[in-house]
Amino acid sequence: MSIYSFQTTLSNGEEMPLETLKGDVLLIVNTASKCGLTPQYEELEELYKNHKEKGLQIVGFPCDQFGGQEPGTDEEISEFCSVNYGVSFPLSQKIEVNGENAHPIYEHLRSKAPADAEFDEAGALQKEDRDMLESSDIQWNFTKFLVDRKGNVVHRFAPTVKPKAMEQIIERLLEESR
Known part of the structure; x- marks a missing residue:
């Protein structure tokens, strides 16, 4: 089963099969509007604007x-993100990422990039961030998964890794797969 086998419902109620993103580099992030990490929306939007023409897709x-x-509510979240951070990348309806009601996309992501997976020295997961990851469960808001153009989950980033710090890895994936 690949990431493209799944779909999500966007905050506006529209169904979005991930298959429609096939061939793009995907950055999938669990988000929250009232978190100390919420300002990461700004850098996520900047990454999206700078690289979407090259094939980067971000889904929150x-x-x-x-x-x-x-x-x-889904409407309030969408409005908050748009008004405060200019978010233009897709946002799903609110989901769960852990437990028996976890969205299937997150079950897949966690199985493909568990906490004990190997990460490269380019900053995908700093040593201090590894301590946050006691299991494959998502430990906090703004955990990020990077998926290459072939649908492989290639990196899992801890919540504290800022989106801008991932840019070099994203650029390399965008160039590799052209």
């Missing part, structure tokens, strides 16, 4: 499983 998955930091 709002999640309220960590400290109740995503309490709003």
Whole structure:
């Protein structure tokens, strides 16, 4: 089973099969609007604007499983992201990323890039961030998964890794697969 076997419902109610993103580099992020890491939306949007023409797609998955930091409705979340951070990349409806109600996309991502996976020295996962990852479960908001153009999950980034720090890896994936 590949990442392209799944679909999500966007915040506007539209179904989005991930198959429609086949051939692009994907950055999948679980997000929250009331988190200390919420300002990462700004860098995510910057990455998206700078690289979407080259084939980068970002999909945000709002999640309220960590400290109740995503309490709003899908409409409120979408409006918050648009007004405060100019977010133009797709946002799904609010989901769960862990547990028995975890969205199938996140079950797949966690199985393909568990916490004990090998990460390269380019910053995919800093040593201090490894301590946050006690299991394959998502530990906090803004955990990021990078998927290459062939649908392979190639990196898992801890919540504290800023999107801008991933840019070199993203650029390399965008160039490699052309």
